[in-house]
Amino acid sequence: MDMDNPDSKRKAPRRKRDIRVILHFDLDCFYAQCIENANPHLKLVPLGIKQKSILATCNYVARSHGVRKLMGIHEAKRLCPDLVLADGEDxxxxxxxxxxxxxxxxxxxxxxxxxxxxxxxxxxxxxxxxxxxxxxxxxxxxxxxxxxxxxxxxxxxxxxxxxxxxxxxxxxxxxxxxxxxxxxxxxxxxxxxxxxxxxxxxxxxxxxxxxxxxxxxxxxxxxxxxxxxxxxxxxxxxxxxxxxxxxxxSPASFLDPLPLSKIPGIGSKTITALKNLLKTDNDDNLTVRAARTNPAVSPAALERLLAGGGERGIGQRIWLLLHGIDTGEVKPARDVPRQISIEDTYRGLASLSHIREGLVQITASLLRRMHVDLVEDDSTEHVTTSSVSSTSSPAPPAATTTGAGKKGRRRWTAQPKTLRLTTRPYYPPSERDRYEYNHGRVSKSVALPRFVFDLGAETEVIVDRLVEGTLLPLFHALNPDSKRLSIGLLNVCVTNMDGGNDGGGGGDIVAAFRRQKEVEEVRAVAYGCLSDHDHDEEEDGDVVEEEAEESDMEEAEWVEEEDEQDGMRCRLCGCVIPFFAAEAHGRWHEVGEG
The missing domain is CATH 3.30.70.270 (Reverse transcriptase/Diguanylate cyclase domain)
Structure with a gap:
């Protein structure tokens, strides 16, 4: 579509017949079902799953009393005094x-x-x-x-x-x-x-x-x-x-009555921008049909309204969603997750002792999940490092097995190489209207210490060592003013998995591209380019454990996005570049894009 051609701005997108058959399964009030199956006597009573001061979800018995998920505990108990609350923190x-x-x-x-x-x-x-x-x-x-x-x-x-x-x-x-x-x-x-x-x-x-x-x-x-x-x-x-x-x-007749907030891929920022464009504050009037048929809404107008931070094509993407067109593929199954992340929210952590306590809880939960998702029983005989040829490339440290006296052996199916800490300030209810939800969210990434993979060590020892030696220094780098702390969110994430199956199949060329991806990610981590936000900057190696070799990619900034399975998005031009071509693309920027 020619964005500069006025005749093309209101033209409905050409619909190519999609012959796929896609199934989407959604488990009913999932948390509540898990609790009910563990406690069958709760199936016939109003049940709510509590996380902090809100209901993460509730069963349909509770919903018949007017209780809804994400409702405050106090309001839910007012509507349904017999509501049984179960802890959903873990x-x-x-x-x-x-x-x-x-x-x-x-x-x-x-x-x-x-x-x-x-x-x-x-x-x-x-x-x-x-x-x-x-x-x-x-x-x-x-x-x-x-x-x-x-x-x-x-x-x-x-x-x-x-x-x-x-x-x-x-x-x-x-x-x-x-x-x-x-x-x-x-x-x-x-x-x-x-x-x-x-x-x-x-x-x-x-x-x-x-x-x-x-x-x-x-x-x-x-x-x-x-x-x-x-x-x-x-x-x-x-x-x-x-x-x-x-x-x-036509999907349009199916989508038209729905409010825009129901359309996956259209978030609160887009809805706020469309309200301004359509000059309405009434959410009831903001349906798919209202946006799709309004003369002011077109791919070009949406692009001007929503594009920012180097993101291109968002106007066309939203325009297609309004017409029920989604070319996104169901991603191939992976044997291991792309990343494992645990976070929690707080009402303003103001002391380092409380922050340390929060980091210990999150890190312990993260380590437990790593063991569930990435560790399996090892039926093969343990191979010592001495059996590896000295002429081969240096391999990652072998997965540690359980010590003598423990039943069986276990091994890591994949080992994440990167640890990321994310924090966000706490804003009182009176100030929240002034800020977006993720305002002030900052992240830092470092190499994940190898002692985390010692399956013979006690979990408490690993957690304390990781918090004291890595996460607290990261926290201080992100929040240098310890006298004015008010933390509303802590997130600890491990990513950049080494090993496991991507689920995409393929032969040696795919494996080669995957290895190239890992090399570029390690370089990006070392130079502070692999972050969630443009304003995240790595300090001068204060918390990075190893010095990286000089990179040829310093002039171009890269961000890996989960939606970009085949490459990295360049922040300078917005293009998605295959991992193996990232270095050449960086040089292209250096010589003047000519």
Missing amino acids: LSPFRDVSKKIYSLLKSYSWNGRVERLGLDEVFLDVTDVVAYNLELLNHHCLEQSWFCLSREDPERGFGFDASAVAGCSWPLDDPDPISKDDDDDDDDDDALRLRLRLLLGSHLAFYLRQQIEHLGYTSACGIATNKLLAKLAGDKNKPQNQTTLLSSH
């Missing part, structure tokens, strides 16, 4: 359940495209599974169809009725999706096959929801042709239900 049991459900869904994927969103949501791209079963469909006996879950074993699967969609569909008055009497676009063979794909996807979703129920958890599911529509479709008939968004209808 997320470990919730993560364990989330991991089991994620592993279950992943076991049914053929292409490995399984993406977890938070602890209670999972996307699956089942296009290949559905396409395979579409070819097996017997149109003369739809009511007694068989869904194959394995190419190798035709008996592994389930029977289903292919004459209708499983669960709910949108719109409600849609005709039978495979009827030959469909008119308009439905007479087109491609449209009919796509509707059949979605029908098959609905039955696969229903089957997978049943498998999740066998673990004791109910869920909602959305079935559509992209992630945006699948997530929104799943919200239509919560809880314990599913909705298929049939592709023969």
Whole structure:
């Protein structure tokens, strides 16, 4: 689209037919279900999960009394005096359940495209599974169809009725999706096959929801042709239900009644900017239709309104979302997470003793989660470093196994190389309107000390050593004025995983690119470029454990973003550059971009 051509500004985006089948699973009031399964007597009483002074979530019995998630404890108890409160501060049991459900869904994927969103949501791209079963469909006996879950074993699967969609569909008055009497676009063979794909996807979703129920958890599911529509479709008939968004209808009619705040990818900053552009303060008037059809809203106008900090193309991205177009792929499943992060919020920590106490609690929780996600039983015989050839490249320190006398051996499946501390000031309620939520948020990264990987050491010893020797010096570097402390957030994160499987498959060239990525990230960490915010600056090596070699990339700033799987985004020009080409791109800036 030509942003400078006025005739193109209001033109609806050309819609390329998306033949994917995406499932979005959302576990019903997940924290509450975890507590109820551990305490079955709580299933019939109003239950709320408390984190600090608010409800992280509540079960549907509590919601029938007017209680809602993120509500203050005092208000919730006023509405429902019989509300039972359970502690939700320790997320470990919730993560364990989330991991089991994620592993279950992943076991049914053929292409490995399984993406977890938070602890209670999972996307699956089942296009290949559905396409395979579409070819097996017997149109003369739809009511007694068989869904194959394995190419190798035709008996592994389930029977289903292919004459209708499983669960709910949108719109409600849609005709039978495979009827030959469909008119308009439905007479087109491609449209009919796509509707059949979605029908098959609905039955696969229903089957997978049943498998999740066998673990004791109910869920909602959305079935559509992209992630945006699948997530929104799943919200239509919560809880314990599913909705298929049939592709023969324009997504605009589905999206138009929704408030902008419901659209993933459109955050509070975008909504505030659109309110100013549309000259309205009424949230009820700020629907997708109001923004999509307003003459003042166009890709070019959105770009001028929202672009900042080198981010380009945001206007076009928001414009596409308003039309229900989302080209984002379901990210391939990973054997290990990209990062592990623990944070907590506070009402103004003002003393170093309280800050140390907070860091100890967070770090202990982080270490426990690292052991859950990154440590496994080692069935292979331990290999000593003496068996490694002296001519090979230096390898990372071998994972430490448990000492003698402990049952079995354990090993690290991946070892993070970077430790990051993030803090944010506390703002009293009277001042919060003056600041955005993340105002004043700053971060610093250093190399993660190797003693963290000693599986034979006591957890308390590792935590104390990490807090005293690394995190407190980081904190002082981020907050040098110790007499005026008022900390509202602490976050400790480990990232830059060394080892494990990216889940993307591939051969040696992919591994080579991955190694190149690691090299560039280490350089960026050493020079303070790998940070969450442009204003984060590394001090002169005060807290970095090792001196880095001189880098050729000093002139160009880089930031790694989780959404950019194939490269790093250059802060100077906004382009996403493959990891192997980052150094050359930096030199291109140095010589004048010519």
